[in-house]
Amino acid sequence: MHFTTHAAVGAGLGTLAAQVAPTPAGAVLALTAGVVSHALLDAVPHKDSTSMTEVLVDLALGVGITWWVLAAKAAGGGLASPALLLPLLGALGGVLPDLEVALVYLGWMDRRRVIFPSHTGLTPHRLLPSGWGLVTQLPFIAAGLWLAFM
Numbered sequence: 001m002h003f004t005t006h007a008a009v010g011a012g013l014g015t016l017a018a019q020v021a022p023t024p025a026g027a028v029l030a031l032t033a034g035v036v037s038h039a040l041l042d043a044v045p046h047k048d049s050t051s052m053t054e055v056l057v058d059l060a061l062g063v064g065i066t067w068w069v070l071a072a073k074a075a076g077g078g079l080a081s082p083a084l085l086l087p088l089l090g091a092l093g094g095v096l097p098d099l100e101v102a103l104v105y106l107g108w109m110d111r112r113r114v115i116f117p118s119h120t121g122l123t124p125h126r127l128l129p130s131g132w133g134l135v136t137q138l139p140f141i142a143a144g145l146w147l148a149f150m
Contacts, residue, residue, distance in 0.1 A: 001041045002049060004062035005137045005144070006094035009041060010034035011069045012147025014090020015083075022082035030086040034093020041140060042118035045126040047133020055105075065141075066091050069148045087148055 017030035049055045073084040097116040103109035117123040127133065
């Protein structure tokens, strides 16, 4: 899945965590939900970025969407509120596993040292051709944003 998809779903789950447990336990829940969602989303057939241009466009879109969600949350409760921090932690948890993919892509880490299950091959990571692989991600982005703004 793309950075944008992982960030949007993670932010949505972080918003849910803020509603369920707006305490320090909510922070752990938000981060954990983001990481778990990464593994589940990687199991859905999709398309991963194949060029630096795609990576940069995806990164810009994902950061922009996350910024939009956080700006809306900050307007409603201040910068230190669980309503802002937990969606941020959810988004970070959602994208964090791909840090190792970025490090491999940049040549800073050996491919054999990745540890996330969908990156090692331990769990499925099904890929589709470009058009269909992008279409499968759109409902997840929409659902993540719906959760983030509900």
